[in-house]
Amino acid sequence: MKRFAHLFTTLDQTTKTNAKVAALADYFKAAPDTDKLWTIALLSGRRPKRGVTTTLLREWAAEKAGIPLWLFEESYPIVGDLSETIALVLPPATGTSDKPLTQWIEIVRDIGQHEVGTKKQIILDAWDSLPPLERFLFNKLITGGLRIGVSQKLMTRALAQATEIEEATLAHRLMGDWTPDTTTFEDLILSENPEADASKPYPFYLAYQMEDLEALGPPADWRAEWKWDGIRGQLVIRRGIHHLWSRGEELITDRFPEFAMLPDFVPDGTVFDGEILAWDHAGNAPQSFNALQPRIGRKTVPKKLLKDAPAVLYAYDLLEHGGQDIRSQPYDNRRAHLARVIAALPAEAPIRLSANQPFTNWDALGKLRETSRENLAEGFMLKRGSSPYLSGRKKGDWWKWKVDPLMIDAVMIYAQAGSGRRANLFTDFTFAVRNGNDLVPFTKAYSGLTDAEFRQITAWVKRNTLQKFGPVRQVTPEHVFEIAFEGIQKSPRHKSGVALRFPRMSRWRHDKPIQEANTLDDLKEMLDTYG
Amino acid sequence: MVLEFRPQGIYCPAGDFYIDPWKPVDRALITHGHADHSRWGMKRYLATQAATPVIKHRLGDIDIETIAYAEQRRIGDATVSFHPAGHVPGSAQIRIEVAGEVWVASGDYKTTDDGLSEPFEPVPCHAFITESTFGLPVFKWDRQDDVIASINAWWQANRDAGRFSIIGAYALGKAQRILANVDTSIGPILTHGAIENTNQVLRAQGVALPATVRVTPDTNIKDHAGGLVIATPSAMNGTWARRFGQASTAFASGWMAMRGVRRRRSADRGFVMSDHADWEGLNTAIKATGAERVFVTHGYTTQFSRWLSEQGYDAAIVDTEFEGESLDQPDMEVVE
Numbered sequence A: 001m002k003r004f005a006h007l008f009t010t011l012d013q014t015t016k017t018n019a020k021v022a023a024l025a026d027y028f029k030a031a032p033d034t035d036k037l038w039t040i041a042l043l044s045g046r047r048p049k050r051g052v053t054t055t056l057l058r059e060w061a062a063e064k065a066g067i068p069l070w071l072f073e074e075s076y077p078i079v080g081d082l083s084e085t086i087a088l089v090l091p092p093a094t095g096t097s098d099k100p101l102t103q104w105i106e107i108v109r110d111i112g113q114h115e116v117g118t119k120k121q122i123i124l125d126a127w128d129s130l131p132p133l134e135r136f137l138f139n140k141l142i143t144g145g146l147r148i149g150v151s152q153k154l155m156t157r158a159l160a161q162a163t164e165i166e167e168a169t170l171a172h173r174l175m176g177d178w179t180p181d182t183t184t185f186e187d188l189i190l191s192e193n194p195e196a197d198a199s200k201p202y203p204f205y206l207a208y209q210m211e212d213l214e215a216l217g218p219p220a221d222w223r224a225e226w227k228w229d230g231i232r233g234q235l236v237i238r239r240g241i242h243h244l245w246s247r248g249e250e251l252i253t254d255r256f257p258e259f260a261m262l263p264d265f266v267p268d269g270t271v272f273d274g275e276i277l278a279w280d281h282a283g284n285a286p287q288s289f290n291a292l293q294p295r296i297g298r299k300t301v302p303k304k305l306l307k308d309a310p311a312v313l314y315a316y317d318l319l320e321h322g323g324q325d326i327r328s329q330p331y332d333n334r335r336a337h338l339a340r341v342i343a344a345l346p347a348e349a350p351i352r353l354s355a356n357q358p359f360t361n362w363d364a365l366g367k368l369r370e371t372s373r374e375n376l377a378e379g380f381m382l383k384r385g386s387s388p389y390l391s392g393r394k395k396g397d398w399w400k401w402k403v404d405p406l407m408i409d410a411v412m413i414y415a416q417a418g419s420g421r422r423a424n425l426f427t428d429f430t431f432a433v434r435n436g437n438d439l440v441p442f443t444k445a446y447s448g449l450t451d452a453e454f455r456q457i458t459a460w461v462k463r464n465t466l467q468k469f470g471p472v473r474q475v476t477p478e479h480v481f482e483i484a485f486e487g488i489q490k491s492p493r494h495k496s497g498v499a500l501r502f503p504r505m506s507r508w509r510h511d512k513p514i515q516e517a518n519t520l521d522d523l524k525e526m527l528d529t530y531g
Numbered sequence B: 001m002v003l004e005f006r007p008q009g010i011y012c013p014a015g016d017f018y019i020d021p022w023k024p025v026d027r028a029l030i031t032h033g034h035a036d037h038s039r040w041g042m043k044r045y046l047a048t049q050a051a052t053p054v055i056k057h058r059l060g061d062i063d064i065e066t067i068a069y070a071e072q073r074r075i076g077d078a079t080v081s082f083h084p085a086g087h088v089p090g091s092a093q094i095r096i097e098v099a100g101e102v103w104v105a106s107g108d109y110k111t112t113d114d115g116l117s118e119p120f121e122p123v124p125c126h127a128f129i130t131e132s133t134f135g136l137p138v139f140k141w142d143r144q145d146d147v148i149a150s151i152n153a154w155w156q157a158n159r160d161a162g163r164f165s166i167i168g169a170y171a172l173g174k175a176q177r178i179l180a181n182v183d184t185s186i187g188p189i190l191t192h193g194a195i196e197n198t199n200q201v202l203r204a205q206g207v208a209l210p211a212t213v214r215v216t217p218d219t220n221i222k223d224h225a226g227g228l229v230i231a232t233p234s235a236m237n238g239t240w241a242r243r244f245g246q247a248s249t250a251f252a253s254g255w256m257a258m259r260g261v262r263r264r265r266s267a268d269r270g271f272v273m274s275d276h277a278d279w280e281g282l283n284t285a286i287k288a289t290g291a292e293r294v295f296v297t298h299g300y301t302t303q304f305s306r307w308l309s310e311q312g313y314d315a316a317i318v319d320t321e322f323e324g325e326s327l328d329q330p331d332m333e334v335v336e
Helices: A002-012 A017-030 A033-043 A054-065 A069-079 A082-089 A101-113 A116-127 A132-143 A152-163 A167-173 A185-190 A257-264 A289-296 A303-308 A331-343 A362-369 A451-463 A520-530 B052-059 B144-160 B174-181 B193-204 B259-264 B279-289 B301-310
Strands: A222-228 A231-238 A241-246 A270-280 A311-321 A351-353 A377-384 A398-402 A406-417 A426-435 A438-445 A465-469 A472-475 A480-485 A487-490 A498-501 A504-508 B004-006 B009-012 B017-019 B027-029 B044-048 B064-067 B073-075 B078-084 B092-098 B101-105 B127-132 B165-168 B189-191 B228-231 B248-252 B269-271 B293-299 B314-317
Touching (some): A002 A033, A017 A033, A033 A101, A033 A152, A054 A069, A054 A116, A054 A132, A082 A132, A101 A116, A101 A132, A152 A185, A167 A185, A222 A331, A222 A398, A231 A311, A241 A257, A270 A351, A289 A303, A331 A351, A406 A438, A406 A520, A451 A465, A487 A520, A498 A520, B044 B052, B052 B064, B127 B279, B144 B165, B144 B174, B174 B193, B174 B228, B189 B193, B293 B301, B301 B314
Parallel strands (some): A311 A351, B017 B027, B165 B228, B189 B228
Antiparallel strands (some): A222 A377, A231 A241, A406 A426, A426 A438, A480 A504, A487 A498, B073 B078, B078 B092, B092 B101
């Protein structure tokens, strides 16, 4: 674990991308294969199952540290991280250990099968043989919360440097349903023709937010599609079986039984990229994102939900056709294949073609974009007709051209401290609109301010706390923030009667006294217009 | 009560004086020169000989008497004496005895020897007034030698790479503690004006500090390549620091023990170094006084006083305007 801890420290001590990639590449050149594989797994969100509850870990840590449990619990929110709190309160280790990362992970992976007494002994022995940083990492492994601050993209780049294999090839090899227990570094990464995996998806191509419309060049080079708000998904059909992947590389096949019929009609060796939407079959239009929401977290879907919010794949790209990877073909060609594949399907097949919206100039398209909210859309996607399907977030060929967010000026009334990097800092706020002399809470927001602004508001919150409710502080209503959001819905669960989509703080309105904040009537008017 | 807690500060009725008051009063006994303990506007001040020059430097023309450590002085019906608190040069705990009952107001303190300040001495008493800036069991300081070794290694590596090393530290205490302990053979040391002003005052009273170069608009930075730059935290991210180009930056503070705080600082490194006692230090210090009553003034007061109560002390929280090592002030995050 020492090599891994050293890597972690190096990554933690720099914010510079090149330095991170270099440190990772060095690690990938030097570490044993099993450690490399596990590091790749951890950096791509694959982790062993949790075999000990955090409740037990807290009790054992407090006991070992000789402090009452309440004091441990009081310390935790201040540190903002359970693994770190445990590592900090424990007395210094009396022993040492040279076990490599893989061996520690095996301990973590297998601990679940033991009796609680054995578990405790294993954990106490680990704590007593590791220096503080490695102890922290061990806790992270056991609680399943290790985040290293390196994106999968950077990790892939480092791996490319270390192995001299092309980045895009590696990105594809890293996709799918593998774990270090089901493959080896050799098979997953180095093998020229990795044993064909019928479920393996392609890396998603991700668009950037539109920056400069004029810079796109002639409109004739571009294609526009309405951008609907659903779940990005890749549907893989091979060997008569279908697999549905989310953008987070989560296998979500079972959550959408609608697609089970597709292998009967779609030829093997077909991979679609698209948006999973809740569909209004009567009106032949998408339903709002809210309709889809109840389906996201569910592993099994009740009948009523299947009926109320039937899913379709709103397909906008074809990545594999006739068993061939066609990502390098131009968009227009891929789309022509896509249109033919979909046209050949029966009407009841839960798949729709994301049509191209014809346009001749940007102004006309811009006018149409203004009607996005009426169409329950977020705006347009613009894609270059000649572009290949790239992997990851790349600039140049795909752009999100979203409609401007809705805005409302609201008063901050509650504040709560964040965790992790935001520990000790008030970052989670509740906002209210005015209603006569009352303030009616209507949304929470966590993001949008700079670190300096968060520090400033934190100092202010500490001095202006009216009441504490556990971790939540009621503060003097004094500060007005502009809240930006993407949509507004009726919600009987909220006191204000509304729920916002993607609320965030777009600006701290130092210039506005609370008397100038928006009112509940303003909010209701927005609900009538856009809800 | 030997001492009372009043809106102006900690008050001794028998001697009619205050300790570290935050509002103007007639007579103030001052534990040390930090801004939250020695404020402007008192008619008369009393402080240790070692603390007085800095207090005068900060507050200007004030009426101040000095006292040696351990010297007993009668004020009204109270007998007072000052004892080293180990916090910064000249810092003191103030012992007050009235009719055989002894109270100690400790101001800010740390129990380990930092190689610069007069080391902390436990003072037996009936009632002890303590801070609790780091009064949680997650705070455990490494040995100073180890921290200094890692600062030296960081500086050496930067110097080898042709970079400046800028470290943010408060102008009184931390800055000189770093100065007094780093390996000066590595390279030149440069200082921010606010820090150098304090250095001058301390040198004049006989505190041994290595040679430093004051950074002014005329300073030719190239003459001091690879130097260690000691800056006030507020100067770290401004135009002042930009003259050093692609420098490596660091903070030295007890808060750097927490990874979340460390990552939030825009600095490259965080060295865990505090002039306040850690969990162990607080508990050891309190135990060594033999006190039955403990008043907790600032820091994690709720948690620490509950802990003390469970340990059998008669512990209570007192609201003061002391700040300890502040994490909040946007501009001065590593203030002590």
